[in-house]
Amino acid sequence: MAAPLVKALLRCSDLTLGVRSAALRFPGLTQVRWSRYSAEFRDPLIDKEYYRKPLAELTEEEKFDRELKKTQPIKAAPSAHTSSVFEDPVISKFINMMMKGGNKVLARSLMTQTLEAVKRKQFEKFHAAASEEQANIERNPYTIFHQALKNCEPVIGLAPILKGGRFYQVPVPLSDRRRRFLAMKWMITECREKKHRRMLMPEKLSKELLEAFHNQGPVVKRKHDLHKMAEANRALAHYRWW
Amino acid sequence: MPLNILRLKHVTVVTTKKNVKALRRETYTVDFIKKQIEEFNIGKRHLANMMGEDPETFTQEDIDRAIAYLFPSGLFEKRARPIMKHPEQIFPKQKAIQWGEDGRPFHYLFYTGKQSYYSLMHDAYGKILDIEKHKNQLQAKGLFSEKNKTIDLIGSRWLIKEELEEMLVEKLSDQDYRQFVRLMERLLQSGAAEEEFVQSFRRSVTVQSKKQPIEPVQRDAQGMAFSTSEGKRKSAKAEAVVYEHGSGRIKVNGIDYLLYFPVLQDREQLMFPFHFLDRLGKHDVTCTVSGGGRSAQAGAIRLAVARALCSFVTEEEVEWMRQAGLLTSDPRVRERKKPGQEGARRKFTWKKR
Numbered sequence: 001m002a003a004p005l006v007k008a009l010l011r012c013s014d015l016t017l018g019v020r021s022a023a024l025r026f027p028g029l030t031q032v033r034w035s036r037y038s039a040e041f042r043d044p045l046i047d048k049e050y051y052r053k054p055l056a057e058l059t060e061e062e063k064f065d066r067e068l069k070k071t072q073p074i075k076a077a078p079s080a081h082t083s084s085v086f087e088d089p090v091i092s093k094f095i096n097m098m099m100k101g102g103n104k105v106l107a108r109s110l111m112t113q114t115l116e117a118v119k120r121k122q123f124e125k126f127h128a129a130a131s132e133e134q135a136n137i138e139r140n141p142y143t144i145f146h147q148a149l150k151n152c153e154p155v156i157g158l159a160p161i162l163k164g165g166r167f168y169q170v171p172v173p174l175s176d177r178r179r180r181f182l183a184m185k186w187m188i189t190e191c192r193e194k195k196h197r198r199m200l201m202p203e204k205l206s207k208e209l210l211e212a213f214h215n216q217g218p219v220v221k222r223k224h225d226l227h228k229m230a231e232a233n234r235a236l237a238h239y240r241w242w
Numbered sequence: 243m244p245l246n247i248l249r250l251k252h253v254t255v256v257t258t259k260k261n262v263k264a265l266r267r268e269t270y271t272v273d274f275i276k277k278q279i280e281e282f283n284i285g286k287r288h289l290a291n292m293m294g295e296d297p298e299t300f301t302q303e304d305i306d307r308a309i310a311y312l313f314p315s316g317l318f319e320k321r322a323r324p325i326m327k328h329p330e331q332i333f334p335k336q337k338a339i340q341w342g343e344d345g346r347p348f349h350y351l352f353y354t355g356k357q358s359y360y361s362l363m364h365d366a367y368g369k370i371l372d373i374e375k376h377k378n379q380l381q382a383k384g385l386f387s388e389k390n391k392t393i394d395l396i397g398s399r400w401l402i403k404e405e406l407e408e409m410l411v412e413k414l415s416d417q418d419y420r421q422f423v424r425l426m427e428r429l430l431q432s433g434a435a436e437e438e439f440v441q442s443f444r445r446s447v448t449v450q451s452k453k454q455p456i457e458p459v460q461r462d463a464q465g466m467a468f469s470t471s472e473g474k475r476k477s478a479k480a481e482a483v484v485y486e487h488g489s490g491r492i493k494v495n496g497i498d499y500l501l502y503f504p505v506l507q508d509r510e511q512l513m514f515p516f517h518f519l520d521r522l523g524k525h526d527v528t529c530t531v532s533g534g535g536r537s538a539q540a541g542a543i544r545l546a547v548a549r550a551l552c553s554f555v556t557e558e559e560v561e562w563m564r565q566a567g568l569l570t571s572d573p574r575v576r577e578r579k580k581p582g583q584e585g586a587r588r589k590f591t592w593k594k595r
Contacts, residue, residue: 036573044567077567
């Protein structure tokens with residue numbers, strides 16, 4: 001009587017090997033991807049303002065969420081994540097994507113050198129420009145980075161769909177996360193492949209970021225090419241069933 | 243044999259054990275189980291006498307301890323070690339015979355195969371319909387008022403599938419279980435009239451998850467108040483001593499943290515607990531760390547420092563730290579390499595021939 005019950009409870013409440021997201025388990029499918037955390041563990045939320053909010057300002061829903069969170073076990077915060085004001089999730093994601101072989105130190109130093117190069121170039125331009133144009137020159141490297149990536153994001157993508165033995169490129173809407181990923185991926189691939197052997201990554205990346213910020217350059221061109229292909233294949237849109 | 247089966251009619255309905263497939267054909271009669279229970283009780287008293295304890299207040303934990311002492315076993319598999327438990331926990335319980343002498347089943351839903359489950363769903367749905375009818379009647383009369391629903395959804399959880407299977411007699415599928423939970427939630431939403439019925443299917447949950455980490459109390463030495471605790475990450479072990487009053491100096495293995503951690507990311511990890519609680523320059527830390535790599539050591543020190551800080555900080559802030567993931571020990575370790583594969587996940591190059 002007690003044995004299967006105890007086993008089930010142990011599975012639920014311990015920190016031992018467990019299958020993630022039990023809620024998404026479908027009857028015919030076996031879970032292949034597993035994690036060291038059990039299914040009930042929630043992701044940590046690192047935001048000082050959220051916790052410092054006084055109780056009076058919270059809505060009913062927020063109060064309920066807070067009460068609920070007290071009963072749920074929380075995973076450990078990842079090592080690249082802090083409550084520091086200098087931390088940017090987009091930059092962290094970009095650093096991870098640039099990283100090769102687990103060399104986070106190198107990737108992060110390349111990123112800082114890139115941002116420094118961007119800032120230097122903008123400051124040179126600033127000092128060289130007349131006073132009317134000085135207001136238009138953006139010098140904050142973080143805003144330039146964000147805007148450049150936003151300019152590189154495609155709006156619509158293509159998916160290969162098998163119909164009648166042939167693969168057709170069908171225009172398909174992309175989710176936000178997929179768009180951001182594609183923008184970053186294109187930027188990194190472009191910088192790695194299309195550069196002179198002697199040119200260093202920060203130099204090339206800063207150049208590409210500035211060009212993308214002004215909606216020019218190869219990455220934005222690639223985005224436009226994708227849009228044109230999608231427009232050309234507009235007739236195949238009805239092949240999509242989702 | 244037939245006489246025994248007929249006698250089983252009046253046994254209370256109990257669950258079948260899933261794993262014990264070989265024993266399914268064996269039917270344990272009421273007398274047999276009773277005899278086993280008597281023998282167990284007598285054996286319990288003998289065991290208490292042997293251990294020199296009072297037979298009246300000899301609990302199951304005492305029995306387990308006594309058996310582990312008298313029969314020490316080096317077997318790795320815990321289920322293979324000798325145990326002495328109540329017969330109800332050992333013998334797989336049998337389902338009673340559900341039909342009479344003429345072969346006619348007692349329950350009206352017998353031919354569904356899962357009579358208890360379907361009768362439960364039927365009752366619950368009947369209750370929902372009753373509540374709605376009642377509500378409609380009140381609304382027709384104009385006496386309907388929005389009552390406060392006293393649902394304590396936070397401190398309790400629904401029965402898990404195994405518990406439900408145990409409670410009813412039969413095996414359920416995942417869809418059955420999901421349907422059951424949906425029906426119960428609907429019943430809960432429709433009104434607070436059937437509280438007891440619904441509460442019988444809920445189990446309480448540890449209300450505060452923070453009850454688990456225990457913070458050590460401050461100790462005094464030379465007049466300085468400090469707190470010590472340990473932290474682990476991968477194979478790195480750290481022990482941190484956090485002084486209550488200081489100027490933000492951190493010494494790791496006798497070396498200043500700026501020299502010990504040349505990488506910025508590790509220093510950010512050390513700063514994280516202090517920055518989160520707005521206590522950046524207010525504490526001094528002396529810690530020792532060994533094992534692991536640079537990131538693992540930083541993570542271990544972060545955990546140790548966060549745990550030590552718990553003793554200087556209010557309960558609310560401890561809960562905030564827990565929700566930010568500072569107080570959880572990271573269970574991720576290096577996955578072992580498997581035979582037939584090149585690494586933990588990477589397979590050998592697939593060659594067609």
